Amino acid sequence: EVQLVESGGGFVRPxxxxxxxxxxxxxxxxxYAMHWVRQGTGKGLEWVSAIGSPGDTYYSDSVKGRFxxxxxxxxxxxxxxxxSLRAGDTGVYYCARGDHDFGNYYFDYWGQGSLVTxxx
Amino acid sequence: DIQMTQSPSSLSASVGDRVTITCRARQTxxxxxxxxxxxxxxxxxxxxxxxxxxxxGVPSRFSGSGSGTDFTLTISSLQPEDFATYYCQQSYSxxxxxxxxxxxxxx
Numbered sequence: 347e348v349q350l351v352e353s354g355g356g357f358v359r360p361x362x363x364x365x366x367x368x369x370x371x372x373x374x375x376x377x378y379a380m381h382w383v384r385q386g387t388g389k390g391l392e393w394v395s396a397i398g399s400p401g402d403t404y405y406s407d408s409v410k411g412r413f414x415x416x417x418x419x420x421x422x423x424x425x426x427x428x429x430s431l432r433a434g435d436t437g438v439y440y441c442a443r444g445d446h447d448f449g450n451y452y453f454d455y456w457g458q459g460s461l462v463t464x465x466x
Numbered sequence: 467d468i469q470m471t472q473s474p475s476s477l478s479a480s481v482g483d484r485v486t487i488t489c490r491a492r493q494t495x496x497x498x499x500x501x502x503x504x505x506x507x508x509x510x511x512x513x514x515x516x517x518x519x520x521x522x523g524v525p526s527r528f529s530g531s532g533s534g535t536d537f538t539l540t541i542s543s544l545q546p547e548d549f550a551t552y553y554c555q556q557s558y559s560x561x562x563x564x565x566x567x568x569x570x571x572x573x
Contacts, residue, residue, distance in 0.1 A: 381562075383510075391502075391510065391553055393562040404560050407467070440509055450516045451557035452500040456509035 348372040348455045350441050355460030358431055366426040366460055368441030375422040379444035381453055382415065382426050384462075386437040396444060397424060409435075431464045438462075468492055468556050472565035478573040483544045487568045489537045489554035498558040501530055501539045504567075505550045513552075514539065544570075 354366040368380065382394040395415040396404040403415050412431075417424040428435065439460050442453035469492040479485050489499065497517040502510040512521045514530035517537055527542040541548055549572050554565040 390567045391504075391555070391564040393555075393564070396560070396562075406561060446557075447516045447519065449557075450496075450498040450500070451562070452512055452515040452555070453502075453510070454512050454515075454521065456511070458509055 348443065350443065350455055350457035352439065352441050352457045352460035355439065355462045357463045357465070360432060360464055360466055362431050362464070363427070363429045364431065364462060366428065366439055366441075366462070367423060368425070368457055369421070369423045370441075370443070371422060373443070376419040379451075380417060380424045381442045381444050382439055383442055383453065383456075384435075384437045384439045385459075386434075389437070392437075394439070395426060428462070431462075433464050433466075436462060436464045467561045467563055468495060468559050470554055470556055470563050470565040472552075472554060472568050474568060475566065476569045476571065478571050479544055480573045481544050481546060485541045485544055485570065487539045487552055487570075489532075489539070489565050491535045491537075491556055491558075493558075494534045495556045495558035497533050498556055499530075499532065499537045500555045500557065501528075502553045502555065503548075503550050504553065505547075510553065546572075 349371045379398045381396045397415045414427040441457040443455040445454045471490045473488045499517045501514040504510040518530045551567045551569045
């Protein structure tokens with residue numbers, strides 16, 4: 347059974363930092379791209395960042411230069427280092443597995459979410 | 467970024483109804499379009515990928531169609547567990563974007 351479990355969320359002041367972790371099981375982690383998707387309170391879904399199986403990284407314009415995604419295949423885990431946090435970064439952060447079908451990429455398994463609150 | 471617009475933003479329907487949700491892309495995205503269902507307090511769940519392919523384990527009452535800029539998600543006969551929020555998502559650009567969501571409520 348595929349499972350993804352986030353950890354590391356919490357409360358932080360504006361300008362502060364947090365590191366989210368996503369630990370996975372039930373599939374060959376090193377073969378998949380992995381993603382972070384967030385959702386502001388009462389709002390829609392926003393893709394944040396991705397890391398490919400070779401380690402190539404991608405970021406949304408809203409977090410580029412502030413967030414860093416990384417992976418550790420030996421631990422079946424990946425991470426999101428979030429620096430210079432802003433109130434607008436508040437929300438539930440989901441980790442998700444990425445898969446593809448002839449060039450179309452989608453998120454087929456999701457974690458339960460980790461709440462990040464940025465407030466003064 | 468490729469803007470995705472869903473309509474309607476909210477919809478009231480009854481058990482057994484046939485429901486259609488529309489998603490429009492600002493530019494052509496071929497069939498690089500996916501649909502998700504999100505129940506309150508839960509993570510999103512993949513329903514449809516590549517515009518019309520049903521994800522494994524998803525009931526056959528869900529179907530998707532479209533290509534280019536216009537896409538639809540259809541639920542043929544609403545069940546009580548289908549009342550949720552639905553999102554489309556494009557992958558034509560690596561700046562993946564979602565529609566704003568369609569909240570499906572019980573009439």
